[in-house]
Amino acid sequence: MSEKYDVIVIGGGPGGYAAAIRCAQLGLNTACIEKYVNKQGKPALGGTCLNVGCIPSKALLDSSWKFHEAKESFGDHGIKLDTVKMDIAQMHKRKDEVVQQLTGGIASLFKSNKVTWLQGTGKLLPKKRVAFTPLKEGEEEQVLDAENVILAAGSEPVNIKDAPLKDDVVVNSTGALEFDSVPGRLGVIGAGIIGLELGSVWSRLGSDVVVLEAVDTFLPQVDQQLAKETYKVLGKQGLDIRLGARVTGTSVKGKKVTVSYSDSSGDHEETFDRLIVAVGRRPMTDNLLASDAGVELDERGFIHVDSQCRTDVPGVYAVGDLVRGPMLAHKGIEEGVMAADVIAGENTQVNYETIPLVIYIHPELAWVGKTEEEVKASGEPYKTGVAPFASNGRALGAGDTAGLVKFVVDEKSDRVLGMHALGPQASELVQEAVIAMEFGASVEDLQLMVFGHPTLSETVHEAALATDYRAIHLAQRRPKKKKK
Ligand code: FAD
Ligand code: AMP
Numbered sequence: 001m002s003e004k005y006d007v008i009v010i011g012g013g014p015g016g017y018a019a020a021i022r023c024a025q026l027g028l029n030t031a032c033i034e035k036y037v038n039k040q041g042k043p044a045l046g047g048t049c050l051n052v053g054c055i056p057s058k059a060l061l062d063s064s065w066k067f068h069e070a071k072e073s074f075g076d077h078g079i080k081l082d083t084v085k086m087d088i089a090q091m092h093k094r095k096d097e098v099v100q101q102l103t104g105g106i107a108s109l110f111k112s113n114k115v116t117w118l119q120g121t122g123k124l125l126p127k128k129r130v131a132f133t134p135l136k137e138g139e140e141e142q143v144l145d146a147e148n149v150i151l152a153a154g155s156e157p158v159n160i161k162d163a164p165l166k167d168d169v170v171v172n173s174t175g176a177l178e179f180d181s182v183p184g185r186l187g188v189i190g191a192g193i194i195g196l197e198l199g200s201v202w203s204r205l206g207s208d209v210v211v212l213e214a215v216d217t218f219l220p221q222v223d224q225q226l227a228k229e230t231y232k233v234l235g236k237q238g239l240d241i242r243l244g245a246r247v248t249g250t251s252v253k254g255k256k257v258t259v260s261y262s263d264s265s266g267d268h269e270e271t272f273d274r275l276i277v278a279v280g281r282r283p284m285t286d287n288l289l290a291s292d293a294g295v296e297l298d299e300r301g302f303i304h305v306d307s308q309c310r311t312d313v314p315g316v317y318a319v320g321d322l323v324r325g326p327m328l329a330h331k332g333i334e335e336g337v338m339a340a341d342v343i344a345g346e347n348t349q350v351n352y353e354t355i356p357l358v359i360y361i362h363p364e365l366a367w368v369g370k371t372e373e374e375v376k377a378s379g380e381p382y383k384t385g386v387a388p389f390a391s392n393g394r395a396l397g398a399g400d401t402a403g404l405v406k407f408v409v410d411e412k413s414d415r416v417l418g419m420h421a422l423g424p425q426a427s428e429l430v431q432e433a434v435i436a437m438e439f440g441a442s443v444e445d446l447q448l449m450v451f452g453h454p455t456l457s458e459t460v461h462e463a464a465l466a467t468d469y470r471a472i473h474l475a476q477r478r479p480k481k482k483k484k
Helices: 014-025 047-052 054-072 088-113 193-204 224-236 329-343 372-378 393-398 426-438 443-447 457-466
Strands: 004-010 030-034 116-125 129-134 142-151 155-157 185-189 208-212 240-242 246-253 256-263 266-272 274-277 281-283 316-318 357-359 364-369 382-388 404-410 416-423
Touching (some): 004 116, 004 329, 014 030, 014 047, 014 088, 014 142, 014 329, 047 088, 054 088, 088 116, 116 142, 142 329, 185 193, 185 256, 193 208, 193 274, 208 266, 224 240, 224 372, 224 404, 224 416, 256 274, 316 329, 357 426, 372 382, 372 416, 382 457, 393 457, 404 443, 404 457, 416 426
Parallel strands (some): 004 142, 030 116, 142 316, 185 208, 185 274
Antiparallel strands (some): 116 129, 129 142, 155 281, 246 256, 256 266, 357 364, 364 416, 382 404, 404 416
């Protein structure tokens, strides 16, 4: 007879592993079913994020940025290098080691927390039962019973019929993390977060990169003042981002791919050595739910949940990329923890208003809360404050002065509604605003705080001061009041 668990988690990515560990902390007998087998042929935890997402992409972004700096800016610091060469195999070896260290770390955490890792595929059946098909050949399928089930099966890349994947020539994000040489000409379909990050990696290593984006507006979800600045910065770095360019077909001949696309000026063709399809991700609901499991999907194909990740079946929860909200590892982790706490009867919530978003280009683009466009559309009075990194001593010392910080503030209450940063370490700086917003800070609170000198955070301070024309290191002029 198979064991009955307090909780079965299906999926061992950030949402699932965090849920499983938190359940175990709360004293619940927990199993996590994960089917992934890594490229070394070993079962691995960590999901998309650790295996083929956040972590390997950031490892490559760091390697490629160091190479770029060695070539382009070490000379400014007086560091003379006769030749700078990139060893792609070594870059991948290092990335793979980082991935293995982290995925192995999750397996150790499971052991120390006594979470049972069931290696194989899970499918939700009615009445909180789960069909488990083990990875190991010859082992029989079992039906497991649970008091609670947490679905955390994540997402997968969207494929488009106009650009079917082909070997290592037309690839998705996973393939783009594995190119064994630097493509001469690289095409990217989609100027979203993943397309821009992966395009940046290979551009820094020497590819001539063209990004084709169907929508006319660059990064429509981002505050447009920062989006425009980002577009300029990436253009200077050599990324040729073509907006309003919808891909209509591809043809692969040998090791080349020709992409057809149309824009307002007509139909065009471009030939590339490699093409990355980065047109979004979809929730992985295929084969996860028996037809009579009772869990409903929303109109966009995500599992329907309430604000605490309860599905329509009592005792069944869903978290992470499977459910509404941004597809981000940290959002999935917090939802996993919340689902575990709900099961254990703890008081808990995720504040969806203060989830930070980051694009790990250089300089980094990070934001939290509302954009100026969103606040303007609401009709409520607001004020903004902007400060550039150009006058920040720390940024100048590092030779990293592109970008700015912007606050959007409620005029009446003085509450911080959003912070947007393009600049060095923006991913870290945005967390200052997350904390401020979580504590319901007014911008005056930030203005009156002491920021260390010289730090990049001083630009956050200056932007907060600038909302009231109080910035010290900026020539700000208060607009004259209109005569009545
Ligand atoms: P996943 O990480 O997708 O994990 C789901 C797991 O469930 C998988 O391991 C899968 O094998 C398993 N599974 C699925 N179905 C079953 C089943 N039936 N039985 C058993 N197991 C199953 N997010 C960030 O926050 N920051 C970043 O910098 C970032 N960079 C990214 C870069 C790239 C290239 C990509 C592709 C994504 C990136 N993301 C990033 C997004 C991030 O990876 C996801 O938001 C995150 O992994 C979602 O976590 P999850 O637990 O919901 O799902
Ligand atoms: P994201 O969903 O943020 O990963 O971004 C994916 C991007 O791909 C979106 O900005 C889409 O507009 C873009 N996209 C989707 N299909 C196409 C296409 N056929 N041609 C060009 N861009 C596309």
